[in-house]
Amino acid sequence: MTTYISILRGINVSGHNMIKMEALRKLYASLGLVDVQSYIQSGNLIFRAKESDNRKLEAKIVKAIKNEFGFDVPVMIIGLDELKKIAMGNPFADDKQRDTKFMHVSFLSGDPGKPAIANIDPSQYHPDEFSWKGRSVYLYCPGGYGNTKLNNSFFEKKLKLTATTRNWKTVNELIRMAEDISK
Numbered sequence: 001m002t003t004y005i006s007i008l009r010g011i012n013v014s015g016h017n018m019i020k021m022e023a024l025r026k027l028y029a030s031l032g033l034v035d036v037q038s039y040i041q042s043g044n045l046i047f048r049a050k051e052s053d054n055r056k057l058e059a060k061i062v063k064a065i066k067n068e069f070g071f072d073v074p075v076m077i078i079g080l081d082e083l084k085k086i087a088m089g090n091p092f093a094d095d096k097q098r099d100t101k102f103m104h105v106s107f108l109s110g111d112p113g114k115p116a117i118a119n120i121d122p123s124q125y126h127p128d129e130f131s132w133k134g135r136s137v138y139l140y141c142p143g144g145y146g147n148t149k150l151n152n153s154f155f156e157k158k159l160k161l162t163a164t165t166r167n168w169k170t171v172n173e174l175i176r177m178a179e180d181i182s183k
Contacts (some may be wrong), residue, residue: 001034001046003182005083005174006061008043009074009152009164017071019043025077027068031060036179039173043073046178054079074162076107080178087171091131092140103123103168104145106137112159120158123151126151139165 006028009018021038024045028036033047051057054077060074078086086105090097117132126168128148129140141148145167155163166174 001050002052002173002176003046003048003080004054004057005078005080005178006043006045006047006057007076007078007164007166009076009162010067011043011052011073017069017073019065019069019073022067023068027064028061032063037177037181039170042173044170046181047176048181074109074164076108076109076162076164080175081180083171083175083178085138086133087134087175089133090138090168092129092138093168094126098140099142100168100177102140102142102144104139104141104165105168105171106139106150106155106163106165108137108155108159108160111135116159137163 011019021041024043025036025038027049028045033049034046036047040046049057057077058075062073065073065075074170090103090105093100101149111134112132115156125148127142128150130150131138139145139148139150141150145151145165152165155161
């Protein structure tokens with residue numbers, strides 16, 4: 001079985017798309033996913049599955065959420081090994097001058113490619129910084145993520161992909177939890 005992390009976009013935000021984590025865990029279990037755990041209320045779930053195709057899992061979960069709760073929610077599935085690589089690739093993490101509470105990762109629904117990212121001029125968003133690799137955009141927002149223009153909507157508009165962001169603490173906790181259920 002493979003250990004996965006699913007990251008949902010736009011649930012339990014400002015009273016919209018409300019889903020209790022207990023109900024979501026039960027839904028995942030009803031789909032044959034095992035060892036289902038959630039982390040905080042913003043749609044982070046860790047589970048194990050026999051399925052090896054992330055896209056099939058995403059589609060299955062999106063459909064089940066629509067059927068059960070009545071609204072569409074983008075879901076991104078990331079394998080534990082992939083999430084570890086994403087975390088190790090954070091160019092801001094090794095800089096001791098940077099406070100980790102201002103680090104985030106935006107997960108994209110696909111790889112935008114170099115030309116799309118090249119159209120975003122980083123100097124226009126100073127002091128916020130970003131770096132991109134594959135389906136991930138690493139953010140350093142010293143004024144706080146709530147104050148940056150480099151948010152989900154920004155990347156979705158610029159890159160024509162779905163984006164959802166997690167802070168650095170959450171990324172690392174999801175890895176820890178996923179490693180625990182993999183044992």
